[in-house]
Amino acid sequence: MLKNLKNKKVAVLSGGMSGERAVSLRSGKRVFESLKSQGFKVVQLDPKDGDLTQKLKKQKIDIAFIALHGKYGEDGTIQGLLELAGIPYTGSGVLASALAMNKVAAKYVFRAKGVSTPNFMILEEDNLDQAIGKIKRVFPFPMVVKPFSEGSSLGVSIVKDPDQLEAVARETVKKFKEVFVEEFIAGKEVTVGILGTGQKAEALPILELVSKNDFYDYEAKYTSGMTEFILPARLVKPLYEKTQATAIAAHRALGCRGLSRVDIIVGTDHTPYVHEVNTIPGMTDQSDLPAEAAHAGIGFDELVLRILESAFEK
Numbered sequence: 001m002l003k004n005l006k007n008k009k010v011a012v013l014s015g016g017m018s019g020e021r022a023v024s025l026r027s028g029k030r031v032f033e034s035l036k037s038q039g040f041k042v043v044q045l046d047p048k049d050g051d052l053t054q055k056l057k058k059q060k061i062d063i064a065f066i067a068l069h070g071k072y073g074e075d076g077t078i079q080g081l082l083e084l085a086g087i088p089y090t091g092s093g094v095l096a097s098a099l100a101m102n103k104v105a106a107k108y109v110f111r112a113k114g115v116s117t118p119n120f121m122i123l124e125e126d127n128l129d130q131a132i133g134k135i136k137r138v139f140p141f142p143m144v145v146k147p148f149s150e151g152s153s154l155g156v157s158i159v160k161d162p163d164q165l166e167a168v169a170r171e172t173v174k175k176f177k178e179v180f181v182e183e184f185i186a187g188k189e190v191t192v193g194i195l196g197t198g199q200k201a202e203a204l205p206i207l208e209l210v211s212k213n214d215f216y217d218y219e220a221k222y223t224s225g226m227t228e229f230i231l232p233a234r235l236v237k238p239l240y241e242k243t244q245a246t247a248i249a250a251h252r253a254l255g256c257r258g259l260s261r262v263d264i265i266v267g268t269d270h271t272p273y274v275h276e277v278n279t280i281p282g283m284t285d286q287s288d289l290p291a292e293a294a295h296a297g298i299g300f301d302e303l304v305l306r307i308l309e310s311a312f313e314k
């Protein structure tokens with residue numbers, strides 16, 4: 001496989017139009033350098049710079065390595081463009097990407113396939129008064145208010161008191177339109193990298209995240225020293241294995257290909273609750289998935305190759 005790949009020209013796609021542009025550029029640069037040092041013909045392209053399809057054709061690109069995060073990168077749109085252009089690309093296809101990007105759509109799939117995920121209710125914009133009233137009556141506090149499709153904890157709030165719900169719900173709906181509430185899960189926050197596809201998907205070592213803030217919010221994610229990383233996570237063996245199995249089940253339920261990173265809270269009831277799947281996890285020197293891979297003895301270059309090979313998995 002590798003020998004065949006070396007004659008191919010690879011475009012690393014990074015940057016893009018989402019709020020995670022800066023992280024994506026860092027991921028892309030590191031992937032680009034790894035591929036280059038391994039002898040590939042490789043270029044770095046940014047979808048923000050104009051007609052991507054034309055550039056891919058003009059530069060005779062054989063494979064796209066997608067290192068984009070968020071909207072227009074991780075959500076199935078670039079994947080659709082590459083499908084139409086007939087260029088093999090790394091990672092998940094159109095449907096899995098779109099499902100994972102929409103937390104509520106993903107939760108419906110998890111429910112249908114028996115993957116545990118926190119209970120939730122949708123805050124319908126058209127019927128906001130009624131929705132807030134109903135949630136106050138039937139949904140347990142504390143709860144988490146969050147947009148369907150954001151990242152980096154943007155718009156995520158924990159509401160402890162019924163009196164706070166109204167204001168937080170209105171503000172979040174105003175800003176993000178599609179919003180839901182989710183049961184707050186007390187427990188250990190972990191993230192599990194997955195490599196491979198379908199029956200062959202395997203879990204990397206589990207990383208535990210201990211935030212110095214109330215939860216793993218924007219500040220905790222992007223300020224050094226605000227989060228403690230524990231690898232491997234402090235979970236007793238049966239629970240560790242159950243958590244890895246749950247992460248694989250989530251990856252497979254959405255039909256993810258090649259790689260993903262599954263965010264889980266292991267509840268005090270010993271249930272691993274999946275709250276989201278990231279189909280294009282960060283690849284910077286600070287990112288979770290490469291750290292987990294390294295702990296499993298998979299160096300960055302090998303990780304990049306395994307992801308590159310996913311472009312040819314069905």
Ligand SMILES: Nc1ncnc2c1ncn2[C@@H]1O[C@H](COP(=O)(O)OP(=O)(O)O)[C@@H](O)[C@H]1O
Nearest residue numbers: 118144150151152153154182183184185215216
């Ligand atoms: N149901 C929940 N219970 C407890 N904490 C949660 C829950 N959902 C999210 N959080 C906290 O909020 C953070 C961001 O939520 P997440 O669903 O991962 O959104 P994002 O896509 O913005 O990362 C999580 O890392 C976690 O710390």
Ligand SMILES: [Mg+2]
Nearest residue numbers: 152153263276
């Ligand atoms: Mg998350």
